[in-house]
Amino acid sequence: MKISRILGFCCLLLPPLASRAQAPPAALLLRPAAVFDGQDLHPGWAVLVEGTKITAAGPADQLKAPAGARTLELPGLTLLPGLIEGHSHLLLHPYNETSWNDQVLTEPLALRVARATVHAQRTLLAGFTTARDLGTEGADYADVGIKQAIDQGIIPGPRLLVATRALVATGSYGPHLAGVENLPQGAQEADGVDGLVRAVREQIGHGADVIKVYADYRWGLGGTAQPTFSQEELTLIVQTARSAGRGVVAHASTAEGMRRAVLAGVETIEHGDGGTPEVFRLMKQRGVALCPTVAATDATSQYKGWKKGQDPTPPRVADKHRAVQAARQAGVTLVMGGDVGVFAHGDNARELELLVQDYGLSPLEVLRAATSGNAQVLHLPDRGRVAPGLLADLVAVAGDPTHQVETLRQVRLVLKGGVLYRQP
Numbered sequence: 098m099k100i101s102r103i104l105g106f107c108c109l110l111l112p113p114l115a116s117r118a119q120a121p122p123a124a125l126l127l128r129p130a131a132v133f134d135g136q137d138l139h140p141g142w143a144v145l146v147e148g149t150k151i152t153a154a155g156p157a158d159q160l161k162a163p164a165g166a167r168t169l170e171l172p173g174l175t176l177l178p179g180l181i182e183g184h185s186h187l188l189l190h191p192y193n194e195t196s197w198n199d200q201v202l203t204e205p206l207a208l209r210v211a212r213a214t215v216h217a218q219r220t221l222l223a224g225f226t227t228a229r230d231l232g233t234e235g236a237d238y239a240d241v242g243i244k245q246a247i248d249q250g251i252i253p254g255p256r257l258l259v260a261t262r263a264l265v266a267t268g269s270y271g272p273h274l275a276g277v278e279n280l281p282q283g284a285q286e287a288d289g290v291d292g293l294v295r296a297v298r299e300q301i302g303h304g305a306d307v308i309k310v311y312a313d314y315r316w317g318l319g320g321t322a323q324p325t326f327s328q329e330e331l332t333l334i335v336q337t338a339r340s341a342g343r344g345v346v347a348h349a350s351t352a353e354g355m356r357r358a359v360l361a362g363v364e365t366i367e368h369g370d371g372g373t374p375e376v377f378r379l380m381k382q383r384g385v386a387l388c389p390t391v392a393a394t395d396a397t398s399q400y401k402g403w404k405k406g407q408d409p410t411p412p413r414v415a416d417k418h419r420a421v422q423a424a425r426q427a428g429v430t431l432v433m434g435g436d437v438g439v440f441a442h443g444d445n446a447r448e449l450e451l452l453v454q455d456y457g458l459s460p461l462e463v464l465r466a467a468t469s470g471n472a473q474v475l476h477l478p479d480r481g482r483v484a485p486g487l488l489a490d491l492v493a494v495a496g497d498p499t500h501q502v503e504t505l506r507q508v509r510l511v512l513k514g515g516v517l518y519r520q521p
């Protein structure tokens with residue numbers, strides 16, 4: 098079983114040389130209507146790209162391109178740093194197509210990987226040039242191979258930070274089927290000192306850029322969310338990961354799960370629905386960011402029958418509103434990440450749109466967060482801004498996204514590492 102799955106995976110990723118990405122041109126001068134540099138909008142700026150990097154950005158009339166440079170006129174477009182997706186699952190597809198249980202239990206690994214290659218392309222063409230992919234949900238270490246395929250130019254996709262299998266306390270996660278023993282699980286079960294140290298190191302050894310832990314899950318009586326790992330276990334996970342230079346992110350939606358994870362030293366909390374003002378103050382104190390994943394809550398509520406705009410707000414959506422408001426009041430940094438995979442890859446902008454339309458953030462706030470903000474939280478100083486020396490990961494959209502978030506759907510140009518993947 099295990100061997101055939103591994104072989105299927107390897108064969109799928111043999112490089113078709115013809116589809117390798119083209120080398121970047123020597124120099125490319127981009128002349129949009131305006132440049133959003135990760136912080137502010139600059140009308141009349143141009144950007145020079147040489148090789149894989151940005152080498153100059155500033156007022157168009159002051160920017161000299163080297164001889165032989167190709168010029169791309171981008172009238173009416175705003176050029177911005179490639180967007181950074183903070184929370185995706187390339188190996189999942191929307192739950193209203195196939196339930197999470199069925200994806201984990203019945204879909205062959207090769208099918209999941211094949212889908213994921215398409216998801217990666219859609220993510221990139223939607224203007225997201227980097228994604229933090231937070232768990233394969235039962236697809237072992239397939240994210241590491243997908244990342245390699247992208248980095249080697251075999252398939253188009255965003256630069257990936259991968260979490261591999263993620264860690265769950267034994268018995269706490271899923272799938273569960275009454276009376277069936279030893280079902281494959283959506284993440285790696287590990288407990289206690291030896292078990293957790295070993296599991297963290299295994300995941301790092303297999304290529305994890307970040308360790309993801311489920312600090313709570315819906316394993317309480319009546320399916321309520323309850324904490325999973327003890328404080329000591331979470332602290333040990335963070336220490337083990339940090340010693341190898343990896344940060345830890347925690348799935349947590351209960352106040353107690355969040356509190357333990359924050360005290361343990363995780364860098365971001367994913368979801369955070371049940372966060373109290375006290376917990377968010379603690380997050381602010383410890384410099385822990387919140388990735389609220391409002392788009393996933395919105396999507397799953399609609400999958401369960403919520404007719405948005407007609408029905409009253411479901412309790413889970415109301416909780417999310419309370420949490421985002423409390424986090425903002427406490428001054429907690431927000432990570433832009435929608436838990437894409439719960440809804441369609443390529444629809445990543447949904448998180449930013451909802452935060453503006455339903456949660457009261459400004460387009461400028463979400464745009465800063467999805468570029469320079471996410472780059473800072475994710476420790477990616479080489480991207481997220483338009484400035485000399487940074488990676489030439491750039492996107493152009495029709496209109497002004499600092500005033501109208503909907504323009505993020507009008508992606509006209511995508512450049513990653515100086516290579517054009519989409520152009521007008």
Ligand SMILES: [Zn+2]
Binds near residue numbers: 184186
């Ligand atoms: Zn997730």
